[in-house]
Amino acid sequence: MFDHMKLLRCFSFTASRDWLFRQSFANAGLRSVTTDLSHGNSIASTAMHCWIPKSPNRSKPNLLLLHGFGANAMWQYGEHLRAFTGRFNVYVPDLLFFGLSSTSEPNRTESFQARCLMRLMEAHGVQRMNIVGISYGGFVGYSLAAQFPENVEKLVLCCAGVCLEEKDMEDGLFKVPNLEEATGILIPQTPEKLKELIRFSFVKPIKGVPSFFLWDFIDVMCTEFVEEKRDLIKSILKDRRLSDLPRIKQKSLIIWGEEDQIFPLELGYRLKRHIGESAEIVVIKKAGHAVNLEKSKEFVKHLKSFLIDSL
Numbered sequence: 165m166f167d168h169m170k171l172l173r174c175f176s177f178t179a180s181r182d183w184l185f186r187q188s189f190a191n192a193g194l195r196s197v198t199t200d201l202s203h204g205n206s207i208a209s210t211a212m213h214c215w216i217p218k219s220p221n222r223s224k225p226n227l228l229l230l231h232g233f234g235a236n237a238m239w240q241y242g243e244h245l246r247a248f249t250g251r252f253n254v255y256v257p258d259l260l261f262f263g264l265s266s267t268s269e270p271n272r273t274e275s276f277q278a279r280c281l282m283r284l285m286e287a288h289g290v291q292r293m294n295i296v297g298i299s300y301g302g303f304v305g306y307s308l309a310a311q312f313p314e315n316v317e318k319l320v321l322c323c324a325g326v327c328l329e330e331k332d333m334e335d336g337l338f339k340v341p342n343l344e345e346a347t348g349i350l351i352p353q354t355p356e357k358l359k360e361l362i363r364f365s366f367v368k369p370i371k372g373v374p375s376f377f378l379w380d381f382i383d384v385m386c387t388e389f390v391e392e393k394r395d396l397i398k399s400i401l402k403d404r405r406l407s408d409l410p411r412i413k414q415k416s417l418i419i420w421g422e423e424d425q426i427f428p429l430e431l432g433y434r435l436k437r438h439i440g441e442s443a444e445i446v447v448i449k450k451a452g453h454a455v456n457l458e459k460s461k462e463f464v465k466h467l468k469s470f471l472i473d474s475l
Contacts, residue, residue: 177377178384185238189215192249194256198264201283212284213264214257217249225317226290227252227471228281232299232323233350233393234361235385236263240298240456247464251472252294257284259304261389261396272392272399274300278307282315294471296320298456299427303400310410319412320467322419323453325427327434330404339364339425343401347394350426352386355379364425365454409438416443417470419463421451444470 186196194215201210215237227248231237237256248254258265260277269276281304285293294317297305302324309316333343340346352358355378362369416439420432429447436445446466451459 176380176384178381182236182238182384185242188242189238189245189256192245192254193218194245194249194254197288199284199287201280201287209268210260210280211264211266212257212260212280214255214284214288216255216288217253220253220289224251224253226285226293227254228285228290228293228295228305229254229256230281230295230297230301230305231256231259231262232297232301233397234365234454235381243460244456244464244467247468248471253290255285255288255290255293257281259301261392266389266392272395274303274307274400275311277304278311281308282312285315291315292317294318294320296322296467296471297324298322299324299453300396300400302326306412309412309414309416313413316414318471319414319416320419320470321416321435322463323421323424323427323432323455324435325431327406327409327431327438328401328404328427329406330401333401337428337430343398347397350397351390351393352382353390355382358382358386365452366458367421367423367450367452368458406434406438412439413442417466418443418445419455419466420445420447421453421455421458422447422449423451424453424455426453 195218196213197216198211198213201212202208229241231240237258241256245254260267260280292315295305295308302321303326305319306321306324306326309319332338340349348357349360349364352361355375358378358381418432418435420429422429432445436443448455448459448462456463
């Protein structure tokens, strides 16, 4: 383990790829900004990082892209960015305890994340927005839509188990037996756990990745705010009941990988029933939880059809 740390300092594939994503985001007309949200004492010591348009065009609609667990926001949306920067002012934030965003507040709920995001968007002069939320980002996006109905126009929820209940874990809906096992996989600290996450996320996972690359990815992506991220996952599940989940009225698109092993497809149908007529669901075949990466072209096609073609 210690030899690999020396190697990491000499060359990091993950850090190099991250640098390339930074260049591609900059070339797409975005700039990296960290905003202090601590003023006014309503949110103490909170800072959020976001990729924002260098020159926002106020005649264009706004699009907020929210990431999930795993690699950072650039990795999750890098392949899709240019499909939208021509038609939207695109904003890609780091959620709290990811990337360069953090808070000293003890609140770990998705509703708190959503309130901080709303403050961030207001700081950038954005009042109305469309939202795409992948996995955990979908929990935050749904909360934004529920808390700020006047500010959210359309919502895309991708493999976001918003409708899960605490009892689903006991009832065996998930592949993992308990919360500890789930957090160990979602915030991997060893190559073995990262391999498990890859197996759970993809229908056709890449095999034979050398341990050096796995350690490298963990070192760059998974070693900061580990306890805080665990608390975010615990907060999602604790006392969660479908009957407590507000119904949103925005036009919504639900996208799911048919073979999702993290949030099973049943949760997608449950979400469609919960939202009702204003939601449509698209199930992508031969795709797992990482449908945005595994079936990137199909994913973008459905996003464009929903967000752009009906403008």
